Amino acid sequence: MLKQSIHIKLPDYYETNQIILGEVKLVARDNRMVRLFNMIFYIQTHPGCTAEELARRCGVSVRQCYRDLRTIEDAGFPLYHDRGYRMVEGSMLKAIAFTMEEALALIYGIKLLEQQKGVIKAPGQVKEKLLALLPKKLSNEIESIGQQVEIEVAPAADYSGKESLFKEINEAIKNHTLLRMKYYSFSRDEVTDRIIEPYQLVFKDGFWYLVAFCHRNQETRLFRIDRIRGLESTTQTFSPPVDYSYEEYMGAAWQMERGEEFSFKVRFFSRAARFVRETNFHPSQEIIEEPGGTIVFIAKACGHRSVLRWVLSFGDEAEVLEPPELRAMMAKTMAAGLERYSKTNRGGEK
Numbered sequence: 001m002l003k004q005s006i007h008i009k010l011p012d013y014y015e016t017n018q019i020i021l022g023e024v025k026l027v028a029r030d031n032r033m034v035r036l037f038n039m040i041f042y043i044q045t046h047p048g049c050t051a052e053e054l055a056r057r058c059g060v061s062v063r064q065c066y067r068d069l070r071t072i073e074d075a076g077f078p079l080y081h082d083r084g085y086r087m088v089e090g091s092m093l094k095a096i097a098f099t100m101e102e103a104l105a106l107i108y109g110i111k112l113l114e115q116q117k118g119v120i121k122a123p124g125q126v127k128e129k130l131l132a133l134l135p136k137k138l139s140n141e142i143e144s145i146g147q148q149v150e151i152e153v154a155p156a157a158d159y160s161g162k163e164s165l166f167k168e169i170n171e172a173i174k175n176h177t178l179l180r181m182k183y184y185s186f187s188r189d190e191v192t193d194r195i196i197e198p199y200q201l202v203f204k205d206g207f208w209y210l211v212a213f214c215h216r217n218q219e220t221r222l223f224r225i226d227r228i229r230g231l232e233s234t235t236q237t238f239s240p241p242v243d244y245s246y247e248e249y250m251g252a253a254w255q256m257e258r259g260e261e262f263s264f265k266v267r268f269f270s271r272a273a274r275f276v277r278e279t280n281f282h283p284s285q286e287i288i289e290e291p292g293g294t295i296v297f298i299a300k301a302c303g304h305r306s307v308l309r310w311v312l313s314f315g316d317e318a319e320v321l322e323p324p325e326l327r328a329m330m331a332k333t334m335a336a337g338l339e340r341y342s343k344t345n346r347g348g349e350k
Helices: 029-045 051-058 062-074 100-115 123-132 136-146 163-175 246-250 270-277 304-312 324-342
Strands: 005-007 014-020 023-028 079-081 085-087 177-185 190-204 207-214 219-224 228-237 262-268 286-289 295-301 318-322
Touching: 029 051, 029 062, 029 085, 051 062, 062 079, 100 136, 123 136, 163 177, 163 190, 163 228, 190 219, 262 270, 262 304, 270 295, 295 304, 304 318, 304 324, 318 324
Parallel strands: none
Antiparallel strands: 005 014, 014 023, 079 085, 177 190, 177 228, 190 207, 207 219, 262 295, 262 318, 286 295
């Protein structure tokens, strides 16, 4: 079947318009059409804006801005000037509508991403575009509230300069393409070459992880993004497992350590008991109140070392009760620490 092209005369802001087998291709000169629609929505959400303000917003001269405004009027949009440019209310295209709560949720999300350097490029621009979609009064209120909110994620890895890495991973997840990866293994202190099938990105405890099937180990594994030393896309594709579930994959993992599942009990004293009582650490947790204000914390986990590190963070206000092997690990660790401190004076000399 031969392709047929139909050429149609368009206004001066288009260079070509072709219909090829039902596909419409438009090439806008200098992206003017995009600029015109941005101008229309900005006038709608910021009634009373001036030509100078529009020109700055769209990155054009004031003279060009006036030409664009005339084009908008000639196209039939109900534009008028009354102490600034406005659109007749109720007769315009509708922009995306947000409630105060919905817009704030997005702003808080952007603030969280701002703490994660390198995850996305210029999160401030995302915020600016979001606020531009809202009515001026609402955007001013949200911006005012947002200035009174700070979100800090600590500890956190520094992902500065890794924007392209996140972009490549997301593209591979979306298109189901294999990745070649150089990965630093912390446990073995070496860099290895791997072919992986990326499934999902996960943020946990200040770090980003990639869940992927590793051809080298022939199993699904977790890879910390900050330990990726090199990444290269391939043209090979894969079929992700239809039964993949992050929750099932992680199971009862404590933090991000996987392994054989076990139950543990920890008694907490004093302030630690009050803190643990009001905090949700794990879906499996259960708290038993004891006389005198102490509590027994019961939960499931998949890694002894991750639980050990967590309990150690409470110092002498926590005592491992079960299982015996975890209690033994705790006793050994605290004894080694006591020995180290007993041999060292305050100046750091032995």
